[in-house]
Amino acid sequence: MKAGRLEAFTDGVVAIIITIAVLELPVPHGFDLAALRASAPILFAYVLSFINVGIYWNNHHHLLHATDRIDGSVLWANLFMLFWLSLAPWIIRWLDESDFAAMPTAAFGFVFGMAAIGYFWTQARIIAVNGRDSTVAQAVGSDRKGKISLVLYATAIVAAFVSPWISDALYVAVALMWLIPDRRLERAVRS
Numbered sequence: 001m002k003a004g005r006l007e008a009f010t011d012g013v014v015a016i017i018i019t020i021a022v023l024e025l026p027v028p029h030g031f032d033l034a035a036l037r038a039s040a041p042i043l044f045a046y047v048l049s050f051i052n053v054g055i056y057w058n059n060h061h062h063l064l065h066a067t068d069r070i071d072g073s074v075l076w077a078n079l080f081m082l083f084w085l086s087l088a089p090w091i092i093r094w095l096d097e098s099d100f101a102a103m104p105t106a107a108f109g110f111v112f113g114m115a116a117i118g119y120f121w122t123q124a125r126i127i128a129v130n131g132r133d134s135t136v137a138q139a140v141g142s143d144r145k146g147k148i149s150l151v152l153y154a155t156a157i158v159a160a161f162v163s164p165w166i167s168d169a170l171y172v173a174v175a176l177m178w179l180i181p182d183r184r185l186e187r188a189v190r191s
Contacts, residue, residue, distance in 0.1 A: 001071060003064040006078060010064075013082050014057045021049060021089040026096065042096040045108075048171060049088045052112050055178040056085060056119060062185035066135045067126050074125040081118025087111045105167045106160035112171070113153035120146060139185045149174050 025046055028035035060081075091111050094104040120143070127137045156170035 001069065003067045003070050006070055006075060007061065007064045010060055010078060010082065011057070013086065014053060017053055017086055017088055018050060021046060021053075021092055024089045024093050041100055042092070044168075045092045045095045045100075048168075048175060049092050049108075051175045051179070052115075053085055053088055055175065056081070056115060059119065059178070059185070060122075063123060063126065063136065066139060066185045067130060068134065069129050070126065071129050074122060074129060077118060077121040077125045081115055081122055084111055084115035084118055100164050100168075102161045102164055105164040106157045109153045109156040109160065109167060109171060112174075113150060113157070116146065116149055116153065120150075136185070139187070145177065149177065 025042060026039070028039045030038075060078075088111065091104065091108050095108060098104045123136065123140060123143075127134060127140070130136060152170050152174045156167040156174075159166040159170065
């Protein structure tokens with residue numbers, strides 16, 4: 001089976017996730033800078049979530065363009081990833097309504113950490129279907145950056161109960177690490 005339908009489905013789900021997330025944002029109560037400043041924490045959570053969902057979408061796009069074949073196991077792994085990404089609007093709302101308490105802050109890391117596991121699972125299943133000498137396998141290698149991300153998410157989950165600010169800093173660090181484009185798959189497709 002070719003990867004085109006999976007890519008199209010994932011694109012659609014990601015578009016819906018982003019749309020729902022922005023529709024969940026409360027409008028500031030007032031018409032001045034102070035009202036906007038009061039909305040800054042939820043805007044931060046939205047921007048960070050948007051960037052994270054965008055990072056998954058971008059990397060997924062490159063992953064599937066380097067993929068020759070998929071099977072049912074890839075579809076299920078991809079659905080697992082999409083399930084966790086679909087919780088982004090919910091986690092943003094919980095953060096807002098709890099004033100960024102420890103548990104919702106930890107849950108943010110859990111949700112995006114589980115999405116990372118879903119991405120790794122999808123990647124692993126693609127490699128299993130296409131072989132260890134496939135373009136994806138060669139490009140991904142040991143995936144050190146991905147493993148570091150999981151460690152940072154796990155650390156941030158625990159740190160949320162010490163200081164949510166530490167967790168937020170770690171979540172930003174993960175996003176920044178991935179904002180620097182990962183060209184491994186992109187280069188592999190061009191070769």
